Every structure is written in structure tokens, then in C-alpha cells.
Amino acid sequence: MSVTRHVAALVVGGGISGLVCAFALRKAGIDAQLVETSPRPGGVINSVIRDGFLLELGPQSFSATAQLHQLCEDLGISDQIVQAPPRAPRYVLIGDELQPVPLTPPAFFMSSLINGSTKWALLRDILGKSTPPDGDESVASFVRRKFSAQLLDRLVGPLVSGIYAGDPERLSIRSAFPQLYEAEKVAGSILRGMLRLAKTRKGPRGRPTLQTFREGNQTLASAISRKLGAALFAQTSVTEIVKRSDGSFEVRLDVNGRQESLTAQSLVMTTPTDVTGKLLVQLDSQFESLLGSV
Ligand SMILES: Cc1cc2nc3c(=O)[nH]c(=O)nc-3n(C[C@H](O)[C@H](O)[C@H](O)COP(=O)(O)OP(=O)(O)OC[C@H]3O[C@@H](n4cnc5c(N)ncnc54)[C@H](O)[C@@H]3O)c2cc1C
Numbered sequence: 690m691s692v693t694r695h696v697a698a699l700v701v702g703g704g705i706s707g708l709v710c711a712f713a714l715r716k717a718g719i720d721a722q723l724v725e726t727s728p729r730p731g732g733v734i735n736s737v738i739r740d741g742f743l744l745e746l747g748p749q750s751f752s753a754t755a756q757l758h759q760l761c762e763d764l765g766i767s768d769q770i771v772q773a774p775p776r777a778p779r780y781v782l783i784g785d786e787l788q789p790v791p792l793t794p795p796a797f798f799m800s801s802l803i804n805g806s807t808k809w810a811l812l813r814d815i816l817g818k819s820t821p822p823d824g825d826e827s828v829a830s831f832v833r834r835k836f837s838a839q840l841l842d843r844l845v846g847p848l849v850s851g852i853y854a855g856d857p858e859r860l861s862i863r864s865a866f867p868q869l870y871e872a873e874k875v876a877g878s879i880l881r882g883m884l885r886l887a888k889t890r891k892g893p894r895g896r897p898t899l900q901t902f903r904e905g906n907q908t909l910a911s912a913i914s915r916k917l918g919a920a921l922f923a924q925t926s927v928t929e930i931v932k933r934s935d936g937s938f939e940v941r942l943d944v945n946g947r948q949e950s951l952t953a954q955s956l957v958m959t960t961p962t963d964v965t966g967k968l969l970v971q972l973d974s975q976f977e978s979l980l981g982s983v
Pocket residue numbers: 701702703704705706707724725726727730731732733734746747748749750751752851852853854925926927928959960961964
């Protein structure tokens with residue numbers, strides 16, 4: 690199969706961002722095509738069944754949102770969603786022992802997982818006032834500044850690696866947890882700010898629930914791939930992008946070892962930032978260093 694010579698919109702990268710983007714563009718009537726290096730769309734989403742067990746090698750759950758609910762309806766996979774019981778216990782491994790994670794304020798104050806000075810820091814947040822620094826800070830320095838190194842080590846670190854598989858020392862608080870930054874900014878306190886923001890939030894109330902699919906998160910990626918059909922080109926890598934004088938883009942492709950090219954009126958990049966930086970270098974040489982440092 691050969692990629693169409695000219696496309697209205699080319700989406701580069703078939704992880705969940707690219708898949709959803711291409712699907713949404715096509716739903717809106719735009720002739721979008723998607724190119725993905727690997728034979729299996731989904732990017733870091735990778736559900737594997739081994740010895741009768743479902744293993745998530747990438748993300749294992751996601752928050753329920755109205756948009757995601759609508760997407761699952763459109764794809765006909767709503768009946769495959771599994772909800773995590775909101776009161777199900779969670780554990781962190783401390784040394785050789787699994788310890789329950791406190792999920793309510795009273796449980797937090799009773800928990801032996803955190804020491805007295807961390808509990809005192811929480812009280813200080815409720816009763817006191819603090820101001821976020823002018824510049825951005827990492828998740829780790831935010832937690833150490835507001836609470837304690839122990840809270841970072843025992844609760845926030847495991848939580849952050851569960852969500853982002855990332856290092857809290859290198860994740861930006863404003864990007865990873867904007868609601869925490871906002872809360873401190875508006876109220877001088879995380880807890881008071883979160884309560885205030887919850888009151889002003891529009892739309893249906895209720896605890897966001899964690900969800901997955903009966904056969905793993907690959908279900909979502911596979912369902913979108915099926916809907917995209919011939920608009921999805923797997924085993925196709927973008928190797929070079931050049932801007933043309935009419936504002937469109939010339940895109941060079943490696944299609945399973947064969948060199949091809951096409952023109953695209955619009956381009957959506959959803960590849961990892963370092964890859965995107967290299968691919969956009971001919972548009973502006975700064976892309977490589979700026980995106981490479983993210
Ligand atoms: C281990 C792990 C656990 C996680 N756990 C959770 C979780 O529990 N809940 C949650 O909400 N989030 C979680 N996340 C985060 C979430 O999974 C990611 O943010 C999200 O899946 C990223 O999707 P993406 O499409 O932006 O990027 P990716 O999935 O990285 O997709 C990028 C795609 O671009 C393709 N590509 C690269 N170069 C080219 C090229 N030159 N041409 C064409 N295609 C190219 C790649 O093959 C890839 O498919 C986790 C992440 C990881 C790694």
C-alpha cells in the first residue's frame with residue numbers, strides 16, 4: 690500500500706495521542722492520515738497476556754472523563770471498561786513490607802507510613818499560607834518545600850511513577866499537577882485551594898474513578914486503529930520534514946524500507962519530544978535543542 694501523495698492533515702506517531710487526534714480530525718470531516726513506525730499502534734500502551742495473566746507493560750489505568758466516555762461510545766467498546774472500586778485498598782512496598790496507603794484525611798493522620806513532622810506539615814498547610822516561587826519547580830522540590838522528603842519518598846514518588854513512569858526530580862509541578870500549583874496560588878494552601886477550586890468547577894461532581902479495559906488498554910488503541918482503517922500507515926517512519934514556499938510540508942517517509950514522500954497541508958507531531966525536535970530541525974534549528982531538553 691502506498692501513502693497518498695497529498696493529504697489535508699498528516700498525524701505523525703501512532704501512540705494514543707496520534708490515534709485520538711487522527712480519529713477526531715476524521716470525525717470532524719478532515720481527511721487526516723496517520724503514520725506510525727511500529728507494526729503495532731499504541732506507542733507505550735502495551736497489554737500482554739502471559740500464562741493467563743494480563744500484564745500492562747505501559748499505562749495500567751486512566752481517569753474517567755466525559756470525553757473518554759464519548760470516545761468509547763463512538764468506538765463501541767464501552768462494555769469492555771472495568772472500573773476500579775474507589776474504596777479498594779492500595780499499598781506501597783516499604784522495605785519488604787506492603788503498607789496500606791491512607792486514602793482519607795483521618796487515615797492519613799492515623800497512618801504509620803508517615804512520621805509526625807509530615808503530619809504537622811499538612812496541618813501547617815491547612816492553617817498557614819505559602820506562595821509558590823515565580824519560576825516553575827519540580828514535583829520533588831514542591832513536595833519537599835510544602836511537606837517533607839518522607840512524603841515524597843513514601844507516597845508521592847510511587848504515585849508519580851504510577852502515573853508518569855517519570856522522575857519527580859525532573860517533572861514540572863505546573864505541567865504534571867497543575868491543580869496543585871493553582872491551589873497554592875489561589876489560596877496559599879493546597880487543601881484550601883483544592884476545596885475552593887472544586888466548588889468553582891463546572892460539570893458533574895463526583896470522585897474521578899480509575900478505569901481500564903477487561904483485556905487491557907491495548908483495547909482502546911486497537912479499536913481506534915480499526916476505525917482508522919486505510920488512513921493508518923503502520924511500519925511507516927517520518928525521516929525528514931521540509932516546509933514548502935506555499936506553507937505546506939514535504940514529508941519524507943521510510944515505508945518498511947522503501948523511501949517515499951508526500952505533501953501535507955497541516956502536520957500534527959505526536960512523536961516523543963526528542964524525535965520531534967530532530968524532525969523539525971529544518972523548520973527552525975532551535976527545535977532540536979529546545980524539544981531535546983524537555
Ligand atoms: C510505564 C508507563 C506507565 C504509565 N502509566 C500510566 C497510567 O497508569 N495512566 C496514565 O494515564 N498514563 C500513564 N503513563 C503515561 C501515558 O501512557 C503516556 O503519556 C501516553 O501513553 C503517551 O502517549 P503518546 O501518544 O503521547 O506517546 P507515545 O506512546 O510515546 O507514542 C509516540 C509514537 O510515535 C511513534 N514514532 C516515533 N518516531 C516516529 C517517526 N519518526 N515516525 C512515525 N512514528 C514515530 C512511536 O513508535 C510511538 O508509537 C505511563 C507511561 C509509561 C511509559
